[in-house]
Amino acid sequence: MMITGELKNKIDGIWDIFWSSGMTNPLTVIEQITYLMFIKILDDNELKKEANAAAFDMPVVNPVFDEEHQCCRWHKFRHFEADAMFRNMTDKVFPFIKEELHAGKDTAFAKYMKDALFLVPTPRVLVRVVDALDSLDLDNKDIMGDVYEYLLSQMATSGTNGQFRTPRHIIRMMAELMKPGLEDTICDPAMGSAGFICEAARYISENYETELMKTENKKHYATTMFSGFDTDQTMLRIGAMNMMLHGVEAPNISWQDSLSEDNTHRDEYSLIMTNPPFTGSLDKETIAKDLLALASTKKTELLFLALFLKSLKVGGRCASIVPDGVLFGSSKAHKAVRKEIVENNRLEAVISMPSGVFKPYAGVSTAILIFTKTGTGGTDKVWFYDMKSDGFSLDDKRSPIDNSDIPDIIERFHSLDKEDARERTEQSFFVPIDEIKDNDYDLSINKYKKTEYIPVEYPPTSEIMAEIKELNQQIESELKELEKLLEL
Numbered sequence: 001m002m003i004t005g006e007l008k009n010k011i012d013g014i015w016d017i018f019w020s021s022g023m024t025n026p027l028t029v030i031e032q033i034t035y036l037m038f039i040k041i042l043d044d045n046e047l048k049k050e051a052n053a054a055a056f057d058m059p060v061v062n063p064v065f066d067e068e069h070q071c072c073r074w075h076k077f078r079h080f081e082a083d084a085m086f087r088n089m090t091d092k093v094f095p096f097i098k099e100e101l102h103a104g105k106d107t108a109f110a111k112y113m114k115d116a117l118f119l120v121p122t123p124r125v126l127v128r129v130v131d132a133l134d135s136l137d138l139d140n141k142d143i144m145g146d147v148y149e150y151l152l153s154q155m156a157t158s159g160t161n162g163q164f165r166t167p168r169h170i171i172r173m174m175a176e177l178m179k180p181g182l183e184d185t186i187c188d189p190a191m192g193s194a195g196f197i198c199e200a201a202r203y204i205s206e207n208y209e210t211e212l213m214k215t216e217n218k219k220h221y222a223t224t225m226f227s228g229f230d231t232d233q234t235m236l237r238i239g240a241m242n243m244m245l246h247g248v249e250a251p252n253i254s255w256q257d258s259l260s261e262d263n264t265h266r267d268e269y270s271l272i273m274t275n276p277p278f279t280g281s282l283d284k285e286t287i288a289k290d291l292l293a294l295a296s297t298k299k300t301e302l303l304f305l306a307l308f309l310k311s312l313k314v315g316g317r318c319a320s321i322v323p324d325g326v327l328f329g330s331s332k333a334h335k336a337v338r339k340e341i342v343e344n345n346r347l348e349a350v351i352s353m354p355s356g357v358f359k360p361y362a363g364v365s366t367a368i369l370i371f372t373k374t375g376t377g378g379t380d381k382v383w384f385y386d387m388k389s390d391g392f393s394l395d396d397k398r399s400p401i402d403n404s405d406i407p408d409i410i411e412r413f414h415s416l417d418k419e420d421a422r423e424r425t426e427q428s429f430f431v432p433i434d435e436i437k438d439n440d441y442d443l444s445i446n447k448y449k450k451t452e453y454i455p456v457e458y459p460p461t462s463e464i465m466a467e468i469k470e471l472n473q474q475i476e477s478e479l480k481e482l483e484k485l486l487e488l
Contacts (some may be wrong), residue, residue: 021125043074072096086123094118108253112237166275175203187269189258190276191228194239201246227252275321276304297333312373324365327443338441346378347371352445356394385428424450
């Protein structure tokens with residue numbers, strides 16, 4: 001998450017507007033802000049569609065706002081007087097996004113928005129917030145997830161269960177590595193605000209624009225391509241709004257504890273991209289038995305890897321962020337999960353990331369595991385990459401810097417046939433499976449990386465001693481000169 005500059009200052013200002021008005025429940029404030037942002041982005045998107053249609057002298061296809069609901073458009077009601085704006089929001093706009101936007105449709109948006117409440121306390125507060133939001137560029141469709149996580153971090157509740165919002169440039173890198181396609185069924189079993197599946201949707205819409213015009217492809221994209229699960233109703237609501245803004249009207253987004261027996265999704269997905277919660281521990285009684293059979297543990301980071309193997313269909317791919325402990329942990333469960341991925345499936349890559357990627361939430365070191373479910377093995381060698389920079393400083397400020405390994409990672413991953421000649425003193429290299437087996441399936445890059453030592457030649461001892469004597473004589477001579485000058 002990268003909230004900086006103007007956006008950060010504006011969001012802080014909006015937060016202050018709500019709090020100074022007496023609205024002191026932080027989660028309520030957060031939800032009200034995200035609803036208003038959604039309403040603005042909805043109209044911004046419609047304005048773009050109208051401009052494109054006008055350029056080709058064509059009508060807008062499937063307009064969001066019909067004639068009756070033009071008063072619900074941000075660029076129109078923002079000019080209303082305070083009382084009129086407040087009545088319009090209460091009587092028209094909010095009922096529209098809650099009840100009419102997906103009226104009669106059994107969609108995640110309809111399901112999770114039905115409990116939404118408009119709680120902005122007064123017309124004056126509404127006008128001030130609308131004015132503040134109106135000056136922001138909210139072109140990025142996942143901006144609500146960014147703002148939501150930023151506000152949570154401000155109230156010091158984010159990250160308490162090992163859950164940290166993945167920076168968008170890392171999510172985008174993972175999408176570029178996996179290259180989701182029209183034939184995929186994509187899932188994030190720990191979706192949060194749906195950043196990963198939103199990014200997959202963005203990648204597909206940008207790279208398959210023409211193919212998405214076909215009815216069958218468009219239907220798959222809007223309804224059956226994307227799935228996401230979480231146990232936080234607010235996250236589900238924001239995730240549903242995010243997906244709708246990406247043109248995904250009916251994703252399979254639902255409340256579910258993905259590690260429990262209630263999750264019956266097995267052998268179902270062709271692609272999983274995720275950053276599941278880690279450092280957590282569960283009650284074994286609640287964990288699905290088939291996951292425990294693969295990894296007898298209460299550690300969520302291991303159980304989620306077991307879940308991915310169970311949830312993917314044969315040939316399905318996974319890109320998951322894991323804490324470094326997964327790579328080298330010595331417990332029986334750690335080794336069992338790594339052995340399952342390496343020996344019975346195909347582990348393709350381990351991308352080690354610097355410890356500052358998740359700052360300011362945490363300084364934990366992480367890596368990205370990329371593997372394919374085969375059920376019959378297939379790992380012959382594993383590609384390792386030592387990421388040193390992600391384009392931002394690795395301190396709490398996370399300021400943009402010039403250097404980033406991300407373009408190099410993407411280019412090399414898609415040209416692995418050129419990586420065989422790389423030495424282990426370089427940033428990326430291959431390690432054969434037999435060597436990994438011999439090291440208890442240790443997947444930490446430092447186990448295999450070689451440090452290049454450059455020999456330093458020093459002059460003979462006699463020459464060094466002669467130089468020291470000469471220096472001492474010079475010091476003694478200059479001290480005598482100084483004494484004369486000082487008349488000592």
